Amino acid sequence: MVDVAIIGGTGYGAIELLRFLHNHPYVQVKKVISHSNSGTELAEVYPHVVDIIDIKMADLNIDALAQEVELVFFATPSNVSKNVIPALVDKGVRCIDLSGDFRLRDGKQYQTYYGEEIASQEYIEKAVYGLPEVNKEAIKQASILANPGCYPTATTLGLIPAIEKELVDRSSIIIDAKTGVSGAGRSLSLNVHFSEMNENFKAYKIGVHKHIPEIEQMLSERANEDMQVIFTPHIVPMTRGIMSTIYVDMKDNYSTKQLVDTYQTYYQDHPFIRVRKEGVFPSTKEVYGSNYCDIGLYADERTGKLIIVSVIDNLVKGASGQAVQNMNIMYGWEEATGLDQLPIYP
Numbered sequence: 147m148v149d150v151a152i153i154g155g156t157g158y159g160a161i162e163l164l165r166f167l168h169n170h171p172y173v174q175v176k177k178v179i180s181h182s183n184s185g186t187e188l189a190e191v192y193p194h195v196v197d198i199i200d201i202k203m204a205d206l207n208i209d210a211l212a213q214e215v216e217l218v219f220f221a222t223p224s225n226v227s228k229n230v231i232p233a234l235v236d237k238g239v240r241c242i243d244l245s246g247d248f249r250l251r252d253g254k255q256y257q258t259y260y261g262e263e264i265a266s267q268e269y270i271e272k273a274v275y276g277l278p279e280v281n282k283e284a285i286k287q288a289s290i291l292a293n294p295g296c297y298p299t300a301t302t303l304g305l306i307p308a309i310e311k312e313l314v315d316r317s318s319i320i321i322d323a324k325t326g327v328s329g330a331g332r333s334l335s336l337n338v339h340f341s342e343m344n345e346n347f348k349a350y351k352i353g354v355h356k357h358i359p360e361i362e363q364m365l366s367e368r369a370n371e372d373m374q375v376i377f378t379p380h381i382v383p384m385t386r387g388i389m390s391t392i393y394v395d396m397k398d399n400y401s402t403k404q405l406v407d408t409y410q411t412y413y414q415d416h417p418f419i420r421v422r423k424e425g426v427f428p429s430t431k432e433v434y435g436s437n438y439c440d441i442g443l444y445a446d447e448r449t450g451k452l453i454i455v456s457v458i459d460n461l462v463k464g465a466s467g468q469a470v471q472n473m474n475i476m477y478g479w480e481e482a483t484g485l486d487q488l489p490i491y492p
């Protein structure tokens with residue numbers, strides 16, 4: 147058994163991690179750390195786990211934690227883990243970070259989009275970007291695992307085959323993305339207040355969203371050249387789910403069938419990617435509560451554009467499920483261990 151801890155105990159990322167880790171055959175959650183509710187039973191904050199998970203949340207004590215566990219999940223807001231992970235890693239503890247602190251390599255971009263200085267270079271260099279479908283070998287050895295953002299997961303998985311196989315004009319990418327409200331986390335804010343959200347549909351952070359450099363970094367790495375994208379996020383009145391609808395110019399007159407075949411072949415060994423057959427497009431509910439990323443494709447022969455629809459559950463493949471998938475790879479376990487639930491439907 148591997149003993150693990152979760153930091154950021156009362157947040158959505160943490161409670162979703164517990165949903166998967168509770169039934170994981172090789173892991174025991176020894177500690178849940180909370181800076182706001184230390185000493186409180188987890189079930190008092192989340193009554194749905196009463197009589198199932200019996201854990202009292204604790205304060206962060208780095209030395210004690212390093213004695214007790216060998217892996218720590220950070221489900222904390224940005225600019226928190228960068229101040230704690232180096233000390234844990236120096237003590238031999240592996241860390242999986244759900245926040246953005248170790249995702250970007252460029253300090254200037256981090257400063258621009260996260261408003262603070264990036265983590266120290268030595269630890270940025272140790273960090274592995276944990277998109278298992280493209281980075282599996284590096285993930286196996288990671289001491290700091292930067293779990294990808296929710297929008298970048300849906301978006302890059304939708305684009306990578308077309309980019310690597312050079313099927314599209316890399317300068318023509320437009321991403322129209324939609325998220326459910328749980329993407330904003332559990333803390334209260336006016337923006338996600340019921341009467342602001344219900345019966346409403348908003349675009350936000352156009353041109354300044356922190357996932358722009360993350361998407362560009364990942365795609366540029368796959369393309370071996372600098373790439374830029376247009377990315378417009380929206381928030382819609384549903385609890386979970388992301389749909390990234392992507393428009394890009396095709397280099398040739400491909401048919402939808404050719405593209406579906408290419409994508410199905412590209413992802414054939416990846417248990418959580420389901421490429422839909424021609425004429426079928428996924429909806430967010432079809433992946434709800436699960437670690438799947440479902441992709442639908444349409445080659446618009448009339449305009450020469452490829453339209454890609456990629457959906458995930460933001461809290462699962464977009465955060466905690468992908469973190470567990472990464473942990474499985476880091477420890478040499480079967481990638482889908484603890485993650486093989488069917489999506490919840492309806």
Ligand SMILES: NC(=O)C1=CN([C@@H]2O[C@H](COP(=O)(O)OP(=O)(O)OC[C@H]3O[C@@H](n4cnc5c(N)ncnc54)[C@H](OP(=O)(O)O)[C@@H]3O)[C@@H](O)[C@H]2O)C=CC1
Binds near residue numbers: 154155
């Ligand atoms: N929600 C989503 O869909 C996704 C979230 N993420 C990322 O995962 C991380 C967690 O997100 P999520 O769980 O949704 O967010 P929440 O706001 O729900 O939870 C974050 C938790 O972090 C703890 N926390 C808050 N402020 C601080 C602080 N200053 N220092 C230490 N701990 C703090 C709090 O828990 P406590 O008081 O118990 O310590 C809080 O509940 C974030 O970085 C987020 O961007 C990534 C992908 C998707």
Ligand SMILES: CC(=O)N[C@@H](CCC(=O)OP(=O)(O)O)C(=O)O
Binds near residue numbers: 245325329330
């Ligand atoms: C609705 C909403 O606010 N969503 C969040 C999702 C981003 C997120 O969770 O951040 P990381 O994945 O980078 O950690 C946002 O757009 O900022």
